[in-house]
């Protein structure tokens with residue numbers, strides 16, 4: 001961690017930068033992840049760097065969907081691991097959804113490092129692509145999956161991606177939950193549920209909401225999913241960006 005005092009007005013943003021840089025140094029995050037992170041920062045700035053109501057509605061629906069699923073899987077790439085590795089492990093445990101490493105920029109060494117990093121943060125098992133099992137309809141490295149993970153899942157959580165796998169999964173009839181600060185991205189548009197928020201803010205809220213739904217069986221999970229309206233919520237986020245409101 002660089003020497004940024006907590007009193008610094010940009011402390012949270014600088015802390016996340018440090019986490020991404022540490023991820024690259026540890027061989028967990030791709031160098032391309034730095035560029036992706038910078039793009040996310042710009043959208044976050046325009047969104048006011050806080051979790052908005054549209055994101056809370058999506059978090060509710062995502063939490064309910066994970067619990068309603070028969071076989072939910074959490075997909076982890078290099079950016080997500082570096083920013084919210086611990087929270088992904090907590091979500092996996094709470095929602096009883098396995099973690100699977102699935103990355104865009106090909107590197108089996110990085111796949112292993114991400115798995116090891118998640119284990120260091122408390123994961124007991126992390127699925128890795130076996131090198132032969134492929135997700136149909138996808139040409140990128142993300143087509144390589146574990147036979148008992150994403151391939152077989154009905155609900156897949158895919159924070160931060162570039163859209164190709166999300167489209168392929170939707171074509172296969174799967175439910176896809178994503179977190180993306182850009183409401184205009186292919187992933188944001190194609191997913192079943194999109195949380196337009198910083199993954200670093202959204203994940204702790206999602207873990208807490210899943211736990212709350214487990215604890216309070218009176219909450220109607222399907223009603224939370226039904227309350228989520230994809231296009232109108234994305235439009236709200238887009239309008240916020242375009243308005244430049246403070």
Ligand code: PTJ
Nearest residue numbers: 033036037040077078103104105161162180181182198199
């Ligand atoms: O580890 P790999 O090889 O799988 O690579 C991961 C990255 C993220 C580099 C790869 O998936 C990629 O290149 O993604 P893109 O196309 O840059 O898309 C990432 C999306 O995530 C963009 O729409 C960004 O705005 C968004 N984003 C970036 N940082 C955050 C974010 N969304 C939420 N929270 C963030 N912190």
